Amino acid sequence: MSATTHGVILGRFMPPHNGHRYLIDFGRHVADELTVFLCSLPRDPIPGELRLSWMQELFPSVRLVHITEENPNANKAQPGAFRIWADAIARNMPHGVDYVFASEHYGRALALELGAGFLPVDPSRSLFPVSASAVRAAPMTYWDYLPEPVRPFFVRRVCIVGNDVDRRVALGRALAEHFRTIFAGDYAAFWQDHVERAPTAADLPLLLRAQAASEGALARQAQRLLFVTTDPTQLALQWSVEHGEAADRLAAERQRGYDLYLALQAAPPAAEHRQLGGDLLSRYLAMLPPTERVVPVPAPEPEAGHITTALESACSAVEQLLKTSEQSP
Numbered sequence: 001m002s003a004t005t006h007g008v009i010l011g012r013f014m015p016p017h018n019g020h021r022y023l024i025d026f027g028r029h030v031a032d033e034l035t036v037f038l039c040s041l042p043r044d045p046i047p048g049e050l051r052l053s054w055m056q057e058l059f060p061s062v063r064l065v066h067i068t069e070e071n072p073n074a075n076k077a078q079p080g081a082f083r084i085w086a087d088a089i090a091r092n093m094p095h096g097v098d099y100v101f102a103s104e105h106y107g108r109a110l111a112l113e114l115g116a117g118f119l120p121v122d123p124s125r126s127l128f129p130v131s132a133s134a135v136r137a138a139p140m141t142y143w144d145y146l147p148e149p150v151r152p153f154f155v156r157r158v159c160i161v162g163n164d165v166d167r168r169v170a171l172g173r174a175l176a177e178h179f180r181t182i183f184a185g186d187y188a189a190f191w192q193d194h195v196e197r198a199p200t201a202a203d204l205p206l207l208l209r210a211q212a213a214s215e216g217a218l219a220r221q222a223q224r225l226l227f228v229t230t231d232p233t234q235l236a237l238q239w240s241v242e243h244g245e246a247a248d249r250l251a252a253e254r255q256r257g258y259d260l261y262l263a264l265q266a267a268p269p270a271a272e273h274r275q276l277g278g279d280l281l282s283r284y285l286a287m288l289p290p291t292e293r294v295v296p297v298p299a300p301e302p303e304a305g306h307i308t309t310a311l312e313s314a315c316s317a318v319e320q321l322l323k324t325s326e327q328s329p
Contacts, residue, residue, distance in 0.1 A: 007031030007099040008089055010110065012039050014046050015153065016054055017135055018145045019103065019128035023121045024059055027101040030119065035063040037089060041070055045136065046153065054149045065092050082106065086113035138326045143224050152219035156325050158318060159228045162264030163280050165189070165238070167299045171264070172229035174300070174311050175318065183227035184215040188235055204239055208232045225318065228258065233287065237280050260321045261285075261292060262314050264299035293321075 007027045013020055027034045038055060040048025052066050071084060089097065089110075100111035103121050111118035122128060130145040139146070139154040146154065158175070160168045165186055172183040188207045192199060199207060211232045219226050230238075263281060285294065295317040300307035 004032045004095070005030075005098040006093060006095055007034045007101055008037065008093065008097050008114075008116075009034065009101050010037045010039065010085065010089065012044070012132065013051050013055060014040075014044060014132045015051065015135060015150045016058060016147060017128075017130050017132060017142070017150070018147065019122065019125065019130050020132075021058065021147065022128055023101060023103055024062060026119075026121050027099070028062065030101070031099050033063065035065060035093065037065050037067055037092070039067045041068070050153070054147070057149045058147055082109045082113045085110055089114060140224050140322055140325050148220050151222065152216065155219050155222050155226050156224060156259045156321055157215075157219070157226050157228060158260045158262060158321070159231055159258040160262045160264065161234065161281055161284050162299055164264070164299070165230060167264055167301075168229040170300045170307060171262070171297075171310055171314060172227040174307055175225075175227050175314055178311065178315060179223070179225050179318065181223040181225045181227070182218055182221060183229055184211075184218050184231075186230040186235070187211045187214045188230070204236070208235060211235050224322070231258075234280065234284060237283055241280055257292065259293070259325070260317060261288070261294040262317060263294055263296045264310075265296045 007030060009024060009027055011020065024034070024036060036055065036059065038048070038052055040051060042048075048066065048068060052064065055062075055064055067088060069088075097114045097116040099119055100107050100114060100116050101119050101121050102108075102110070103123050103125070105123070107120060108118045125131070128145065130142050135142045135146065135154075140156075143151075143154070160172050160175075162168050169183075169185055172185070176183040187210050188199060191207060191210065209232075211230065215226070215228055215231065263285060288294065295314075297313040297317065298310045300310040
């Protein structure tokens with residue numbers, strides 16, 4: 001055994017969860033140098049490069065090796081599979097392997113092939129009752145075991161669409177409070193309040209980018225759901241409505257899919273906006289593919305304190321989304 005000890009962990013980390021964090025932190029505390037082998041294939045439901053980026057953020061001090069070669073004989077159920085894996089590991093471990101850490105049964109056989117010691121880590125899942133396959137099948141159930149970088153992949157995004165931003169925000173705030181999460185509001189309005197000037201056409205591309213950035217940042221902290229009351233597409237269309245300038249191209253370029261759209265059925269556009277083709281809701285919905293899930297809900301009347309009916313209708317649609325979300329990518 002060398003003066004510096006070397007440990008290895010092998011896995012797919014699809015996705016990494018808190019059980020993996022315990023496994024890797026355990027290995028880091030035993031071995032002087034730890035190498036984690038991440039195995040991926042092009043057909044995996046979560047891209048290997050994305051998983052690698054998660055692992056790099058979660059474990060910056062750990063050496064990561066991404067194995068992408070496909071070898072049918074390396075299936076752990078095949079005879080000789082552990083010899084194949086041991087060879088692949090040995091090629092990337094010039095100083096040899098002292099320890100193999102694993103929570104799966106294959107760890108012992110792999111360690112024997114490598115001539116290393118085997119240290120099992122929570123094989124019964126008693127400390128962290130979770131697995132990657134369980135997360136993929138029921139991400140909402142196992143949400144609390146997901147590290148922050150992984151959560152945006154599984155968070156369910158609900159976009160609230162309507163002609164009136166105040167009504168969208170009122171419903172988004174109420175839904176966020178009900179489901180104990182957060183919502184992404186209108187960044188352009190926030191920007192204008194703090195910059196203390198009206199935006200110009202030159203500002204629009206940056207504001208669209210900032211709106212998307214706000215949503216992306218909040219998705220890491222959301223609890224299962226993120227409610228979006230203004231997305232880049234609505235922002236671009238609203239600009240077109242208010243300024244009489246065509247922003248539909250920018251909107252189309254920045255359109256992203258959401259898991260659910262709540263379409264507020266009220267608040268027709270003001271007369272001056274109608275003259276500019278200002279029915280934002282109709283224009284927005286016309287841009288969506290027919291396969292998207294759109295649920296009409298009554299628009300709240302926040303100035304009159306009337307939001308209960310809208311909230312009940314929206315909550316019913318969101319609860320259904322959460323039920324169907326237990327069959328994840």
